[in-house]
Amino acid sequence: MTEAWLPGTVRRLGGxxxxxxxxxxxxxxxRCRHQFADLSEGSIDADGCLVCPWHQSRYDVTTGRMVSGPRGFLGWHGPTxxxxxxxxxxxxxxxxxVGRVVREAGRMVVRPRER
Incomplete structure (x- = not known):
């Protein structure tokens, strides 16, 4: 059975x-660049960015660059x-x-991209 990700979903696959x-x-x-939250628990916003589950830092999934955030620090959620x-x-x-998702032998794996 081949795995598939529905649009807008995020999950963990190894690292x-x-x-x-x-x-x-x-x-x-x-790992988020802010406080190392697990981004596999994040979400995808309307702009297609990966959103950190802790303080809403947003990442471009094609480049890995942070495009906005964070919106808090430690337990504080608000302007900083x-x-x-x-x-x-x-x-x-x-x-x-940034990695490349490929299908091998009926399953999905990630291959690191060269920069």
């Missing part, structure tokens, strides 16, 4: 957060002026790893 954004399978490393820009800058300099 990867995998899913389907706008009809295309994706794979990115699982200055801090948010610092973390967003880090997320652009050190993006998530």
């Amino acid at each position: 990867w957060a995998v899913g389907n954004s706008r009809g295309t399978d994706f794979a990115v490393s699982r 002026p200055g801090y948010t820009q610092l973390i967003r800058g880090l997320g652009r300099v050190v993006p998530l790893r």
Whole structure:
């Protein structure tokens, strides 16, 4: 049986957060650049970005770059002026790893992409 991801879903596959954004399978490393939340527990927003489950940092699944966020720190959920820009800058300099989802022998696996 071949696995498939429904559009908008995210789940864990080894060290990867995998899913389907706008009809295309994706794979990115699982740990958020902010406070290392497990991105496989995240969601896909209306723009096709992967959203961190803890503080809503948003990632472009095609490049691994953080496009916005975070919206909080530790247990706080709300504005964090200055801090948010610092973390967003880090997320652009050190993006998530991006993988390529392939089907092999009836199952899905992730192959790292070369940068």
